[in-house]
Amino acid sequence: MATLHKDQGEMDQIQPAPDAASMADEKVEKVVQIGEIRVLGLPPEDEEFYLNYPPEQRKKLVHRIDIRLAPMLAILYLISNLDRTNIGNAAIEGLSADLGLTGVQYNIALSILFITYVGFEIPSNIILKKFKRPSYYIGIIVTCWGIIMTLHGVVQGFGGLVAVRILLGLFEAGFFPGAIYICTQWYMPNEISTRIAYLYLTSALASAFSGLLAAAIASMDGVGGYEGWRWIFILEGLFTVLLGVSCFFFLIDSPRLSRWLSPGEIRYLEIQHFIKDGGQFGEKSSRTSWKAFRSVITDWKIYGTTALLxxxxxxxxGVKLTMPSIIKGMGFKNKTAQLMTAPPYIAGAIATVLSSKLSDRFYKRMPFIVIPWMLFIIGYAVIMSFGAHTDQHVGPAYFAVFLVCIGLFPVNPAITSWTANNITPASKRAVGLAFYSGVGNIGGILGSFMFLTREAPAYPTGYGTSIGVLAVGILIGLGLEGAYWYLNKKKAQVPEEEIRARFTEQELSDLGDRSPLYKYTL
Structure with a gap:
């Protein structure tokens, strides 16, 4: 945090704020309420500056941050999804046959990525925070996974394919937690959902773009003696490498390191960050990382949202890795099937934006999880009802694919926001989000084995398992909503004066989301 001082006739200058120890020496113990956040140690002049900051200027500032941060993170997330799932496009261009894959070897290659992806997510997040400039760490891992993606194009068998998939998961593991961490440096909690939605929006666009790009690149079959599916990996990998290098120059880190901000804007953003973390409450709690980890693994609510993820x-x-094959089963040729994947994904992208904006506007999460999943189930149920004869019901089956995409892509932003909104203090939130993302992504292993090649085009195991899993998810979502509602009601029955008589401000802060004053987001 920094404090702005103004001398007569002189320009505003940023002066470093005192650290937590010196502030403690001065016995700055005042607790102020900023919105729903209680903040310890906020100097009166900073409180006044923050509260009196013109709304129009704040709106313009947030817009400027969006322009600089959102596109870069969105492109990175797009390429992350593209590189992780383009193996599905390569599959219908002959990957399995050319590499001599048999049985479930293809499914093993799909799922093996998630072992390192899940296992290295939390360690990667710890390493990220050792970097003064997170953009450098992001640049390194993106460049590395771009090189690994290029190597996908030269593998000669099952062993080589498994090796590059393991390495791809290792380097991709750190990106999403890193992206969320960077977002938290710039935005308040009630602004995060829409920004996370920008990332998930590109997940849908990546899937659409993947089909279009694969259809074009596959036509290079035979160029340089390589099959078309190899060129999909090689060219997309080289682009990823270039994108990784660009991170060192264009990905913004934090307000203090941003020359494009005015001194007043830097001051406002640093005060905002101080407030969001509860001021000295956050500084004190950030020193107890083991305590935060223990708090996360003993918090049943985090397990609830992790189950939703x-x-x-x-x-x-199951959708992303198999969509080209599902549409091919409707009777389309390879290139046409690739192209036909794009419109449903674009519909999913539009639904993501609309759903997230509504979710932030009403500050509700559960309905924007359960309702899309109902559409998802309906879509799969329609396709499943046609069995192996989707080619005789192309119109209804293809429309059902739209329902699936509209029911899939808006959900992740809502779950992630619901998780982040209900974890505090900041130290627990950082560990909790990494745990949530790491454990939740284990679902990719199950998803990789649901759609079996030998069951094409009916895929009864894939559709049936997905419907069952989604039905369980809906029940968990409704149960979690009911639990939050009950806990809020129970807390509201105890007068605030009675709570403050029993606990000190520091004790309430240490309790975090377990504090009797904390209200859960529904």
Whole structure:
């Protein structure tokens, strides 16, 4: 945090704020209420500056941040999804036959990625925070996975394919937690959902773009003696490498390191970050990382939202990795099937934006999880009802694919926001989000084995398992909503004066979301 001082006739200058120790020496113990956040140690002049900051200027500032941060993170997330799932496009261009894959070897290659992806997510997040400039760490891992993606194009058998998939998961593991961490440096909690939605929006666009790009690149079959599916990996990998290098120059880190901000804007954003973390409450709690980890693994609520993510990842990867094959089963040729994947994904992208804006506007999460999943189930049920004869019901089956995509892509932003909104303090939130993302992504392993090649084009195991998993997810979502509602009601029955008589401000802060004053987001 920094404090702005103004001398007569002189320009505003940023002066470093005192650290937590010096502030403690000065016995700055005042607690102020900023919105729903209680903040310890906020100097009166900073409180006045923050509260009196013109709304129009704040709106313009947030817009400027969006322009600089959102596109870069969105492109990175797009390429992350593209590189992780383009193996589905390569599959219908002959990957399995050319590499001599048999049985479930293809499914093993799909799922093996998630072992390192899940296992290295939390360690990667810890390493990220050792970097003064997170953009450098993001640049390194993106460049590395781009090189690994290029190597996908030269593998000669099952062993080589498994090796590059393991390495791809290792380097991709750190990107999403890193992207969320960077977002938290710039935005308040009630602004995060829409920004996360920008990332998930590109997940849908990546799937659409993947089909279009694969259809074009596959026509290079025979160029340089390589099959078309190899060129899909090689060219997309080289683009990823270039994108990784660009991170060192264009990905913004934090307000203090941003020369494009005015001194007043830097001051406002640093005060905002101080407030969001509860001021000295956050500084004190950030020193107890083991305590935060223990708090996360003993918090049943985090397991609830992690289960929701597991459900969506399971169903989602079944869609992303198999969509070209599903549409091919409707009677389309390879290139046409690739192209036909794009419109449903675009519909999913539009639904993501609309759903997230409504979710932030009403500050509700559960309805924007359960309702889309109902559409998802209807879509799969329609396709499943046609069995192996989707080619005789192309119109209804293809429309059902639209329902699936509209029911899939809006959900992840809602779950992630619901998780982040209900974890505090900041130290627990950082560990909790990494745990949530890491464990939830295990669903990718199950999703990789649901759609079996030998069951094409009916895929009864894939559709049936997805519907069952989604139904369980809906029940968990409704149950979690009911639990939050009950806890809020129970807390409201105890007068605030009685609570403050029993606990000190520090004790209430240490309790975090378990504090009797904390209200859960529904």
């Amino acid at each position: 597991f459900v969506n990842i399971t169903a989602g990867y």
